[in-house]
Amino acid sequence: MKRNSPATQGLASEVERSSTLEALFDRLSDMVFFTKDAAGRYVSVNQTLVQRLGQSRKHDVIGQTAAALFPPSLAARITAQDQAVIGEGLSIQGELELHLYPDGHQDWCLTWKEPLRAGDGRIIGLSGLSRDLKILPGPQPDMKALSNALDHIRHNLDRPLLLADLAQRAALSTYQLDQRIRSLFGLSAGQYIARARIELACSRLRHTSTAISRVALDCGYADQAAFARQFKKYVGLTPKAYRDEALRMS
Numbered sequence: 001m002k003r004n005s006p007a008t009q010g011l012a013s014e015v016e017r018s019s020t021l022e023a024l025f026d027r028l029s030d031m032v033f034f035t036k037d038a039a040g041r042y043v044s045v046n047q048t049l050v051q052r053l054g055q056s057r058k059h060d061v062i063g064q065t066a067a068a069l070f071p072p073s074l075a076a077r078i079t080a081q082d083q084a085v086i087g088e089g090l091s092i093q094g095e096l097e098l099h100l101y102p103d104g105h106q107d108w109c110l111t112w113k114e115p116l117r118a119g120d121g122r123i124i125g126l127s128g129l130s131r132d133l134k135i136l137p138g139p140q141p142d143m144k145a146l147s148n149a150l151d152h153i154r155h156n157l158d159r160p161l162l163l164a165d166l167a168q169r170a171a172l173s174t175y176q177l178d179q180r181i182r183s184l185f186g187l188s189a190g191q192y193i194a195r196a197r198i199e200l201a202c203s204r205l206r207h208t209s210t211a212i213s214r215v216a217l218d219c220g221y222a223d224q225a226a227f228a229r230q231f232k233k234y235v236g237l238t239p240k241a242y243r244d245e246a247l248r249m250s
Contacts, residue, residue: 030132089207108133145171205243
């Protein structure tokens with residue numbers, strides 16, 4: 001009898017553990033839930049995703065890739081995200097996105113993705129959530145401009161990020177930008193930037209052997225000492241202790 005590989009067994013185990021979560025997420029009409037294998041094929045999905053893809057059954061989605069289910073422009077973005085998560089072990093944390101669905105409607109959402117790992121630490125897939133953006137009363141900002149401002153933060157964490165510049169990119173005042181970020185993430189604009197830098201640092205410390213001094217620079221800190229102080233403030237461990245603990249648990 002042919003035995004499944006450790007990676008296949010690991011993914012099967014993750015899927016089995018996710019079945020209860022899938023049943024829970026089936027009841028949420030404003031959130032999609034999914035897991036994928038290392039090739040980016042859907043392994044489990046909730047009913048909300050099935051309905052939004054214009055399909056009748058989960059079976060119609062399982063085994064398919066984003067390229068087969070979404071419009072080309074959105075499929076390309078989803079595939080690039082998946083490759084970053086699966087290929088590099090990166091996390092997607094509350095990314096503001098405009099989703100275009102096969103029936104032609106579009107909605108803004110916040111997306112999270114995390115790598116799924118086998119017992120030996122190898123990445124065997126990913127899990128993800130996308131939550132509909134709740135529209136607040138009153139005049140709405142240009143969501144595309146706001147998304148571009150948040151993308152600018154994520155792609156320039158190694159550089160100084162001025163709130164005035166970000167507000168201009170979002171077509172908002174600095175106060176409006178801060179309030180919008182608070183409504184989305186429960187953080188001030190400054191806290192959002194700090195969290196993004198710490199999350200990037202955690203990923204680099206967990207998944208690379210890059211020197212801590214280099215990680216500090218890549219995450220926008222002037223020197224290693226300033227980085228260590230901020231990292232310990234948010235994480236409770238020094239960068240070295242965090243890396244050692246991550247290695248011990250892998």
